[in-house]
Amino acid sequence: MIGIILFIVAMLLLFFGFPVAFTFGGLALLFGLFIDGLDMFSMMSFRINSIMTNTTLISIPMFIFMGIVLEKAGLANKLLVSMGILFGKIRGGLAISTIIVGMLLAATTGVVGASVVAMGIISLPVMLKYNYDKAFACGVVCTSGTLGQIIPPSIILIILGDVMQVPVGDLFKAAVIPGVLLVMAYISYIVIFALIKGEKAPAIGGSPTKEQVYEALKAVVPPLMLIVFVLGSIFAGIATPTESSAIGAVGAVLLALMYKKLSFDIIKGASLQTVKITAMVFAILIGATAFSMVFTYTGGDMVVEEFMTTLPAGEYGFLIASMIVVFLLGFFLDFVEICFIVVPILGAIALTLGVDPIWFAILIAINLQTSFLTPPFGFSLFYLKGVVPEGVRTIDIYKGVIPFIVIQILVLGIVLAFPDILIG
Amino acid sequence: MNKLIKIRTFLDSISKSLGYISAFFVLFLALLILYNVISRYAFSSSLIFMQELEWHIFSLIFMLGLSYTLYNDAHVRVDIFYEKFSITLQSIINIVGVLFFIIPLCVVIVYTSIESVIYAYDIGEGSPDPGGLPYRFIIKSLIPLAFVLLILSSISFMIKQVENIVFHRQTKHKKEDML
Numbered sequence: 001m002i003g004i005i006l007f008i009v010a011m012l013l014l015f016f017g018f019p020v021a022f023t024f025g026g027l028a029l030l031f032g033l034f035i036d037g038l039d040m041f042s043m044m045s046f047r048i049n050s051i052m053t054n055t056t057l058i059s060i061p062m063f064i065f066m067g068i069v070l071e072k073a074g075l076a077n078k079l080l081v082s083m084g085i086l087f088g089k090i091r092g093g094l095a096i097s098t099i100i101v102g103m104l105l106a107a108t109t110g111v112v113g114a115s116v117v118a119m120g121i122i123s124l125p126v127m128l129k130y131n132y133d134k135a136f137a138c139g140v141v142c143t144s145g146t147l148g149q150i151i152p153p154s155i156i157l158i159i160l161g162d163v164m165q166v167p168v169g170d171l172f173k174a175a176v177i178p179g180v181l182l183v184m185a186y187i188s189y190i191v192i193f194a195l196i197k198g199e200k201a202p203a204i205g206g207s208p209t210k211e212q213v214y215e216a217l218k219a220v221v222p223p224l225m226l227i228v229f230v231l232g233s234i235f236a237g238i239a240t241p242t243e244s245s246a247i248g249a250v251g252a253v254l255l256a257l258m259y260k261k262l263s264f265d266i267i268k269g270a271s272l273q274t275v276k277i278t279a280m281v282f283a284i285l286i287g288a289t290a291f292s293m294v295f296t297y298t299g300g301d302m303v304v305e306e307f308m309t310t311l312p313a314g315e316y317g318f319l320i321a322s323m324i325v326v327f328l329l330g331f332f333l334d335f336v337e338i339c340f341i342v343v344p345i346l347g348a349i350a351l352t353l354g355v356d357p358i359w360f361a362i363l364i365a366i367n368l369q370t371s372f373l374t375p376p377f378g379f380s381l382f383y384l385k386g387v388v389p390e391g392v393r394t395i396d397i398y399k400g401v402i403p404f405i406v407i408q409i410l411v412l413g414i415v416l417a418f419p420d421i422l423i424g
Numbered sequence: 425m426n427k428l429i430k431i432r433t434f435l436d437s438i439s440k441s442l443g444y445i446s447a448f449f450v451l452f453l454a455l456l457i458l459y460n461v462i463s464r465y466a467f468s469s470s471l472i473f474m475q476e477l478e479w480h481i482f483s484l485i486f487m488l489g490l491s492y493t494l495y496n497d498a499h500v501r502v503d504i505f506y507e508k509f510s511i512t513l514q515s516i517i518n519i520v521g522v523l524f525f526i527i528p529l530c531v532v533i534v535y536t537s538i539e540s541v542i543y544a545y546d547i548g549e550g551s552p553d554p555g556g557l558p559y560r561f562i563i564k565s566l567i568p569l570a571f572v573l574l575i576l577s578s579i580s581f582m583i584k585q586v587e588n589i590v591f592h593r594q595t596k597h598k599k600e601d602m603l
Contacts, residue, residue: 014502015502015504015505015506016505016506016517016521017501017502017503017505017506017507017509017514017517018501018517018518018520018521018525019499019500019501019521020499020500020501020502021499021500022499022521022525022526022529023521023525025525025529026521026524026525026526026528026529027525029525029528029529029532030524030525030528033528033532038532038535038536041532041533041536042536044532044533044536044537045533045536045537045539045540045564045567046540048533048537048567049540049564049567051483052479052482052483052487052563052566052567053479053483054479055478055479057482058453058457058478058479058482061450061453061482061485061486062453062454062457065450065454239461242457242478243457243460243461245457246453246454246455246456246457246458246461247458247461249454250454250455250458267451268447271447271448271450271451272443272444272447272492274447274450275443275446275447275450275485275486275489275492275493276443276489276492276493276496276498277498278450278485278486278489279446279485279486279489279490279492279493280493280498280499280500281486282486282487282489282490283490283493283499284500286533287529290529332502332504333502334500336500337500377504
């Protein structure tokens with residue numbers, strides 16, 4: 001029971017806003033010292049040591065670096081402008097191009113905040129200028145930004161792979177179909193919306209000229225090739241995710257060179273930013289380690305397991321309950337915290353129940369992505385709020401994301417009902 | 425107060441240089457892994473110690489980065505309410521947090537990890553694989569070292585909070601640091 005109390009107290013303390021990593025770690029420590037003295041933590045250095053020697057996790061700083069370099073090289077801008085021209089002449093074309101760019105950015109940079117901000121600054125004003133419905137345009141931007149969570153290579157999948165003890169490459173592979181499914185569902189919705197309410201998502205301009213098509217291809221093909229190379233080498237088993245991540249990092253620098261954006265400042269800035277984000281992630285992992293030691297030591301995991309396994313409908317009862325828990329926590333916590341603190345507890349139960357860990361991990365990833373989109377707390381909404389042009393109200397953003405949340409839940413349901421599609 | 429600011433400036437310069445060292449290692453790590461991949465395929469040779477060097481460098485990045493991240497106030501927070509609090513309240517929360525959470529956590533980690541460093545040194549622990557890196561105690565001593573440095577960085581962080589209260593200054597919280 002003490003473990004459960006620890007968890008609840010930690011959740012409450014989080015709202016004071018002190019960094020999550022230290023709130024969880026420090027509080028667990030105080031609880032542990034109080035219960036059983038220092039003995040409980042004698043394994044702490046071994047646990048940290050095993051984080052240090054974990055070769056899969058090495059891919060995290062590499063993929064972060066790759067993303068930041070591409071972001072700083074102005075990839076989002078380039079892609080948005082050229083894709084906008086390509087799709088402009090069809091109804092809802094700007095929205096479709098935003099989704100497609102969102103998908104490309106998800107695979108290359110994977111930085112949700114940066115993607116939403118870039119699209120909010122570049123695409124949103126263009127859509128509004130051509131009389132797109134405000135809510136609709138905001139929904140499109142928010143949604144396409146969150147794709148970075150699910151489309152590989154994503155940090156969330158690497159962490160989930162580590163936590164669930166499944167090969168990251170398998171997880172990347174399993175995420176491809178749900179990711180594409182989501183993108184197709186978004187685009188279908190946009191096409192239907194534009195057909196019915198043409199005035200809210202009008203076509204712009206005429207057919208692109210040959211030069212414009214060429215320019216667009218020049219913007220799209222290099223990053224696409226980088227991503228095919230990185231993912232392809234993992235899927236083909238030529239390189240481990242860690243090796244591919246380093247190839248991606250160096251590839252990103254070459255791409256920046258090609259775009260004539262490479263400078264010492266970009267590399268320096270990207271490396272420093274990588275250090276910050278990486279240390280932030282691993283601080284949470286260390287804090288979560290201290291937490292889970294106390295949680296397990298005091299039998300908290302048994303309490304949760306007992307509860308979760310007595311739910312009606314067995315496996316599905318557990319899955320649905322876990323999805324609800326993760327969804328709600330996603331309002332307040334970043335995916336890093338959820339993956340390191342909550343998923344290990346749920347994952348252990350999933351294994352006991354014989355739930356396929358890959359399937360479970362993908363469900364969690366889609367779920368978190370949905371949670372990031374859901375008002376009033378979704379992270380993606382906050383990012384967009386920060387950059388919307390004047391005249392767009394918060395309520396427009398909230399209204400705009402609702403259809404996309406419905407789509408998310410539908411896709412989540414499909415993956416839940418037909419786990420076989422993941423193998424595809 | 426001036427003395428405190430001097431101490432903070434000194435401690436900050438440590439955190440900053442740790443950040444730059446780690447940043448350099450990010451690049452170095454990318455090239456190292458790339459080199460290992462190429463040498464595996466092109467020369468079909470893979471040196472165990474070169475591969476072990478990967479995780480050595482990787483641990484340096486995030487362990488030394490801990491202090492730099494605190495210096496930048498980039499450890500992720502749940503900021504729904506926090507960002508609406510007054511600067512004074514924010515600063516008080518931060519001071520209490522450092523005193524009750526960060527410092528005890530660091531002290532315990534330093535205390536419990538020193539033993540394993542000494543043990544690794546005594547038995548002359550090296551890599552379990554032939555051709556691996558020797559002197560495991562060096563990389564193991566990174567654990568206590570990193571957390572001593574984190575204590576230093578958190579002291580400077582506390583001084584910054586005191587300054588915020590005294591001078592009513594606003595610390596900037598950057599959204600773009602989040603993923």
